[in-house]
Amino acid sequence: AQSVTQLGSHVSVSEGALVLLRCNYSSSVPPYLFWYVQYPNQGLQLLLKYTSAATLVKGINGFEAEFKKSETSFHLTKPSAHMSDAAEYFCAVRLETGTASKLTFGTGTRLQVTL
Amino acid sequence: EPEVTQTPSHQVTQMGQEVILRCVPISNHLYFYWYRQILGQKVEFLVSFYNNEISEKSEIFDDQFSVERPDGSNFTLKIRSTKLEDSAMYFCASRKDREFSGYTFGSGTRLTVV
Numbered sequence: 082a083q084s085v086t087q088l089g090s091h092v093s094v095s096e097g098a099l100v101l102l103r104c105n106y107s108s109s110v111p112p113y114l115f116w117y118v119q120y121p122n123q124g125l126q127l128l129l130k131y132t133s134a135a136t137l138v139k140g141i142n143g144f145e146a147e148f149k150k151s152e153t154s155f156h157l158t159k160p161s162a163h164m165s166d167a168a169e170y171f172c173a174v175r176l177e178t179g180t181a182s183k184l185t186f187g188t189g190t191r192l193q194v195t196l
Numbered sequence: 197e198p199e200v201t202q203t204p205s206h207q208v209t210q211m212g213q214e215v216i217l218r219c220v221p222i223s224n225h226l227y228f229y230w231y232r233q234i235l236g237q238k239v240e241f242l243v244s245f246y247n248n249e250i251s252e253k254s255e256i257f258d259d260q261f262s263v264e265r266p267d268g269s270n271f272t273l274k275i276r277s278t279k280l281e282d283s284a285m286y287f288c289a290s291r292k293d294r295e296f297s298g299y300t301f302g303s304g305t306r307l308t309v310v
Contacts, residue, residue, distance in 0.1 A: 117301075124202075124287060124303035125239070171239060182291075183229065183252060184299060186239040 083108045085172045087187035095195050100144075100159040102190045104172030107153065114155040115173040115184065116146055125171065131155060142166070167194045198222040202288050202302035209278055209309055217273045217305045219288030227291040228271045229299070230263065232256065234284045242286075245271065278309045 088103040106112055116128040129140025136148045146157045157170060172187040201220040209215050221228050230242040244251040245263055262274045271290075275282055288302040 115299075125289075125301040127298055127300075130298055173239075182227075183241045183244055184231075184239075184289075185241065186231075188238040 083112065083174050083185050085114075085174045085185060085187040087170075087172050087190050089190055090188065091191045091193065093193040093195060094162045096164055097161050100157070100162045100166065100192065102157040102170050102172075102192065104146075104155045104157065104187060105153050106155060106172075106174045108174060113175045114146075114148060115175070116140065116144070116155075116157050117171045117173060117186075118142075119169040119171065119189075121168070128157070128170075162192075162194045164194050164196075167192055198300070200288055200290055200300050200302035202286075202305050204305060205303065206306045207308070209307070211280060211309055212277050215275050215278055215307060217275075217286050217288075217307070219271045219273075219302055220269055221271055221288065221290030222292075222300055223269070225290035225292050225300070227251075227293075228263075228265070229289040229291075230273045231287040231289060231301075232284045233287065233304075234281075239287065242273070275307075278307075280309050283307060283309045 084107045086105045114131040117125040118128050119125050128144050129138045131138050131148045139145045144159045146155050148155050169189045169191050171189045173184040175182050175184050203218045228245040231239050232242050233239045241254050243253040243257045260276045264272050285304045285306050287304045289299045291299050
């Protein structure tokens with residue numbers, strides 16, 4: 082069965098510092114991987130997605146993620162954190178099986194950005 | 197940019213009452229989903245819907261739940277007899293086609309069962 086594990090339920094960084102949010106996946110077939118962001122009291126917004134093309138994926142708001150098959154990882158990074166990046170971040174995996182192709186989400190990482 | 201619209205944004209209901217959560221997916225999308233997020237927990241898959249029938253459902257999606265696409269634009273989730281543990285944020289999502297495409301989520305309906 083497909084799954085994702087997000088290490089660290091809370092991450093705190095200083096403004097301007099590197100953001101690194103970790104995601105490892107488990108899948109028996111090549112996965113499609115996603116990062117979503119959820120701001121307080123809002124819905125899920127797609128940050129970026131990996132679809133077996135380039136392993137380094139660039140998303141919105143300066144975020145990027147690198148797919149590493151050998152490590153079964155898809156960590157999210159941003160070189161310089163901004164206060165507006167404070168939110169909950171979810172990694173999700175989808176297998177291309179069946180018409181449903183549902184997303185399976187990780188438990189989320191809450192990013193705090195301090196001055 | 198096209199959006200998935202969910203109404204209401206917040207609904208409070210008494211235990212045992214029926215609720216209907218409404219969603220308007222993006223017009224040319226073919227796959228529709230409901231997800232649930234209990235406060236402080238992860239987003240969980242409930243059900244997927246394609247070609248006017250359920251494609252897949254999770255263990256959470258028991259006989260108390262049903263989905264419908266009554267008029268070709270709306271996509272509804274009905275909970276027949278709500279329980280306290282149904283309190284959660286419910287997200288609707290849609291996807292364009294079978295080939296790879298992204299999922300677009302609505303902003304959610306917060307359901308509070310009292």
